[in-house]
Amino acid sequence: MSHQPTTLFDKVWDAHVIRKIEDGPDVFFIDRHFIHEVTSPVAFLGLETRGIDVMFPDRTFATADHNTPTINQHLPVADPLSANQLLALENNSAKYGISHWGLGDPKNGIVHVVGPENGITQPGMTIVCGDSHTSTHGAFGAIAFGIGTSEVEMVLSSQCIMQPKPKKMRINVNGILGKAVTPKDVTLFIIAQLTTAGATGYFVEYAGDVFENMSMEGRMTVCNMSIEMGARGGMIAPDETTFNYIKGKEKAPKGEAWDKALAYWKTLQTDAAAQFDKEYSFDAADIEPMITYGTNPGMGMGISKSIPKATDLEGGVATYAKSLKYMGFEESEPMIGKKVDYVFIGSCTNGRIEDFRAFASIVKGRKKADHVTAWIVPGSHIVEAQIREEGIYDILTEAGFLLRQPGCSACLAMNDDKIPAGKYAVSTSNRNFEGRQGPGSRTLLASPLVAAAAAVTGVVTDPRELL
């Protein structure tokens, strides 16, 4: 039997195609489906209108996160529209027999944080959610991507979506990362190189020793941001780090099932001679702590550099000028020293325990700058508990920070955590679009270390100076 060399992506994709439609998409089977309160209600309404049922309720998991307050979660949700969406999620989950971790549930948190930490996310799976950052789960060697509400309805009613197979890209990063260079900096660097649309149409595999040496939390940060360069998703081959993370988690296979799963997971590697449609390679030594200066995540630069000139970049000059005008910045200016009004650490990108450890490493023994408002938001109750157990809570409190309750919070500002118009926020989240963190808000995307440095100094600061 001839053996065609295949990629990790091919192996997982091809194992989930039920039918190939000629001159059309693949009928693609979905192993796990996450839902939240914002993109699911209209899908459930669609089921009702059509008079059809949820086909496999035990393959879908619901959690409330986008709309939830991050203080006083024990009180009724004040905004009636938000409360209504949360209630709809609860009722729809109960009606169709779907597991639901609502507000106040000890397992509640951001969907892309709670999936992995409860062992739902496993190598070789296909995972979707009505949220573009579903790419996070690719860190485990799963094919995971965001879908629209029509597709949420498809998955609920048939456990399938209709998806053309994307092209394949590999991004290699090798070498030793410098001081204060975190997984967030690696991904912001890659996106700045490829631009915000540079991977559109592709599914990315991240390879090289930089990713091999990363923790699962770091790999999740990198895969999470894949969509910010247009990729449908990103994935990393599973290895001992992956298996050790999953072992013992509630929904992980146990006993004999574990051994069987592990044997399969170990085959999930790209063959040596496999071909990609596009391939990039970067040197870890070229990456420094990153910060964005514009209104898409591709507009990022090393923190010690100056804002590029439009003429040195691809893309339209008018669009670039509009972006800098919105931010209140000029070409060729440095970012270091710019005043910061808000700092947000959290989100599905950087709301895991390692991110709070990093933040605390700079905050320890220092004080929050007086004029800075800081929102410290864990990705889940499990992360919140870890923050307390590890003493990070005490470090934060002593430095004048308040720990909030889990949720998506200021990443998309659907709840009350909104950055006011014209104010600057250093944010560990994933998008710096106009108004993303509140109407008129100005977002500087960065790592937890850069966020911590800004929080204690009140200006954009190179974290290497504080470590």
Place this chain on the structure above:
Amino acid sequence: MAYDKFTKLTSSAVPLPIENVDTDQIIPARFLKATERKGFGDNLFRDWRYNNDDTPKLDFVLNNPIYSGKILVGGKNFGSGSSREHAAWAIYDYGFRCVVSSFFADIFKGNAINVGILPVQVSEPFLEQIFQAMEADPKAELTVDLAAQTITINATGAVESFAINGYKKHNLLNGFDDIDYLQAMKEEIKTFATASAY
């Protein structure tokens, strides 16, 4: 939900020559709180269209009465960012049935087709020709013919073909959707699920 058929559309258009129009601009997150697909058109491009006090921003194209029509023409990389289908709903609810650009973000493109909006990807020179035709005459009409897979600038007669896979084209021409298709193959799906490793 199954939607209206899309066959051939001749209409004036609304130009939005900005690159990387993300779905947060199309519909900001704070307007995603409905549990029904209703009224999203009112908040289409909300923060570009209205000031904080809800008065219209007169320099934004949707507030310029010279431009109208069922076709929205956007700059390169239209619809990036969030997967929110609400963006496609807002565009549809406002009255657009077709979006033209030289490049679309993947998720937006899929969502558009799933709600009955035809995304038409043209070359950058052709997009430039469309913008020029609209500058010369704000009422300049475009004709989008799905069966023939062509888009025409009526005033100049310039034509370009666009790509769409045969399956999606058939769905749009007939008003079918993917759920109809998937419901018809449930036995096959059940068999597959039973054999699944997960």
